[in-house]
Amino acid sequence: MYVVIIGGGKVGFYLAKELAESNHEVLVIERNAAKVAEIEEVLGELVMRGDGCEAAIQEQAGVRRADLVLAVTGEDEDNLVACQVARHIFNVERIVARINNPKNELIFRKLGFESTVSATSAIMSHIEQELPIHPLISLLTLRRGFQVVEVRVPGESGIIGRPLRDVLLPHQSIIWGIVDNEGNPKAPTPDTILHAGDEVVAVTLQESVEALRSALTAPPPERSF
Amino acid sequence: MHVIIMGCGRVGSELAVQLEQAGHDVTILDTNSYQFTRFLPEKFRGRKIVGNAIDQDVLRKAGIEHADGFIAATAGDNRNAMASQIAQHIFGVPRVVCRIYDPIREEMYRKLGLRTTSPTLVGARLLREALEADGAQPSAAS
Numbered sequence: 001m002y003v004v005i006i007g008g009g010k011v012g013f014y015l016a017k018e019l020a021e022s023n024h025e026v027l028v029i030e031r032n033a034a035k036v037a038e039i040e041e042v043l044g045e046l047v048m049r050g051d052g053c054e055a056a057i058q059e060q061a062g063v064r065r066a067d068l069v070l071a072v073t074g075e076d077e078d079n080l081v082a083c084q085v086a087r088h089i090f091n092v093e094r095i096v097a098r099i100n101n102p103k104n105e106l107i108f109r110k111l112g113f114e115s116t117v118s119a120t121s122a123i124m125s126h127i128e129q130e131l132p133i134h135p136l137i138s139l140l141t142l143r144r145g146f147q148v149v150e151v152r153v154p155g156e157s158g159i160i161g162r163p164l165r166d167v168l169l170p171h172q173s174i175i176w177g178i179v180d181n182e183g184n185p186k187a188p189t190p191d192t193i194l195h196a197g198d199e200v201v202a203v204t205l206q207e208s209v210e211a212l213r214s215a216l217t218a219p220p221p222e223r224s225f
Numbered sequence: 226m227h228v229i230i231m232g233c234g235r236v237g238s239e240l241a242v243q244l245e246q247a248g249h250d251v252t253i254l255d256t257n258s259y260q261f262t263r264f265l266p267e268k269f270r271g272r273k274i275v276g277n278a279i280d281q282d283v284l285r286k287a288g289i290e291h292a293d294g295f296i297a298a299t300a301g302d303n304r305n306a307m308a309s310q311i312a313q314h315i316f317g318v319p320r321v322v323c324r325i326y327d328p329i330r331e332e333m334y335r336k337l338g339l340r341t342t343s344p345t346l347v348g349a350r351l352l353r354e355a356l357e358a359d360g361a362q363p364s365a366a367s
Contacts, residue, residue: 077307
């Protein structure tokens with residue numbers, strides 16, 4: 001696989017190193033001469049000096065034949081433009097962008113770049129896992145709007161003591177696995193009974209996340225006689 | 226019309242003053258507050274906001290949700306292109322204009338539906354016209 005990495009900072013450098021060690025053909029494009037020299041010292045000819053947002057530089061780097069382009073500079077605007085040049089001038093299909101401000105994920109998605117990685121979001125989700133305050137944690141965002149989420153069943157949930165088949169899941173959602181309140185992983189069946197403190201891992205659509213959370217955590221409806 | 230200008234350099238500040246004189250409601254943004262004292266006249270009454278316009282929170286503070294126009298005029302092509310696309314695609318601003326120095330990127334963004342202008346091509350043409358206006362035709366090297 002030919003991988004072009006735009007941005008030779010720490011992220012770009014270690015990605016290049018890992019990919020080269022797995023026998024992929026790699027080229028790093030970096031604007032700063034000092035960084036280019038540093039990378040050259042370790043990785044040899046795998047680096048080229050230039051502005052990876054410029055079409056002429058991408059042409060020279062052979063982006064046209066790249067199987068994958070990674071835009072991983074420290075600036076979201078540079079990553080966005082590098083992605084757009086690769087996609088719209090050189091027709092690269094597989095592009096991964098690094099995002100620094102998690103709020104920029106929206107504009108990348110709207111412009112057709114679904115595959116983004118944000119260290120800030122990743123660390124935030126670790127914080128939420130370590131200090132669970134919300135009953136629902138987003139573990140992973142897949143393409144096409146699918147999300148893998150973890151829901152901790154709260155003590156007041158209406159589904160406690162009932163089998164999974166009674167849980168009304170929203171459209172396009174499935175329960176993938178359950179870690180019970182003693183930490184044992186279980187594969188779910190329609191007969192699995194849910195308990196308070198169980199962690200349910202589910203795949204759902206972005207727009208169904210709220211409905212899923214409510215299905216697993218809402219208190220039972222008050223009975224009317 | 227409420228217009229937001231991103232970048233208070235020579236062009237951004239001049240534009241801000243012109244639009245204000247024409248009766249528009251102007252908000253100008255720059256990451257460096259010194260630019261406001263350096264380039265804007267004291268009589269300028271519009272809002273000045275320090276911040277980066279590729280940050281949606283900064284744009285909201287500038288009133289982007291009700292803006293009629295957005296002009297990106299910083300020195301950075303990439304910043305201009307990204308902010309303009311945020312204004313257009315996330316906030317639905319009806320008139321977005323983006324300055325891009327690099328003619329190749331300018332053409333690409335024009336094709337992607339942004340209203341762009343490249344001072345590079347216009348500037349080069351103006352300089353050439355000024356040179357040739359004196360009657361000094363380029364000499365045919367033989």
